[in-house]
Each structure stands twice: as C-alpha cells, then as structure tokens.
Amino acid sequence: MAQAKSGDEVSVHYKGKLDDGHVFDQSDPEKPLQFKLGGKQVIPGFEKAVEGMAVGDSKTITIAAGEAYGDHRPDLVLEVDRDRVPAEVDPQVGQRYEMEKESGEKFRVIVTKVTDKSVTLDANHPLAGKDLTFDIELVGITE
Numbered sequence: 001m002a003q004a005k006s007g008d009e010v011s012v013h014y015k016g017k018l019d020d021g022h023v024f025d026q027s028d029p030e031k032p033l034q035f036k037l038g039g040k041q042v043i044p045g046f047e048k049a050v051e052g053m054a055v056g057d058s059k060t061i062t063i064a065a066g067e068a069y070g071d072h073r074p075d076l077v078l079e080v081d082r083d084r085v086p087a088e089v090d091p092q093v094g095q096r097y098e099m100e101k102e103s104g105e106k107f108r109v110i111v112t113k114v115t116d117k118s119v120t121l122d123a124n125h126p127l128a129g130k131d132l133t134f135d136i137e138l139v140g141i142t143e
Contacts, residue, residue: 006038011140053138072129
C-alpha cells in the first residue's frame, strides 16, 4: 500500500485538541483537509505526522509548540497608551483587530488586557506556545 511522501496531495480528517481536551479545530466530516506534503501549507509537525501514513491509517500525535505555531514571543505583545486608541474604538478583551505596519504589512492582534490607561495587544498566533494533539486519519493520496 502506498505511503504518503513529499510532493503527494493528501486528504485527511483531523481533530485538534489542547492539553485540557478543548477541541480548537477539526475537519468537516464531508470535506477532508487537502494539502501538498512538503508544500508548507500546514504546520511542520502535522506534515511530519502524515508523511509515511497509508490510506486508512489513523494516529494520535502531540506536536510541541516549536513544531506548531512556535513559542509565545513576549516581543509581540505591545502595551499602547489608551489615548492612542481612536475614540470610536471601544477595545474589549478577546477582540481581534487587523493592524498595519509603517511598511504596509498587515498583521492581526488580539486584545488581552484593557485598563483606564492602556490597552495590551498580542500579535502572537492564538495557539503560540501551546502543544497540540491531533487525531489524524489519512483518507486519500494523489501523487
């Protein structure tokens, strides 16, 4: 039976969970996730887990933060004086915003703290710093 290798288009069903069991993402039962192995379309640890699987194989793997969305980087957390926030914006913890650097590059932030004097914004991926557990089933390979 053929095993998935770099360059193959693969189809997988998956369920992603955090250490506490919270499901943060999963494939649609009617539409598996499709991606090219080696194409850097999914996190590195997920690609490594699928490589070598055969159609019908299932596995549960835990991917360390470094092979997923990276470690949480304190340098991507910014505290902004409240008076620098536009008056029409009422920031609330958990809100997500798209911001733009002077270079024009866009990036996303999440509000993590709001006080009378400041707003704390975090540009890390929401799953940065977290180990992720995936249940994976390989359902198709196209070379």
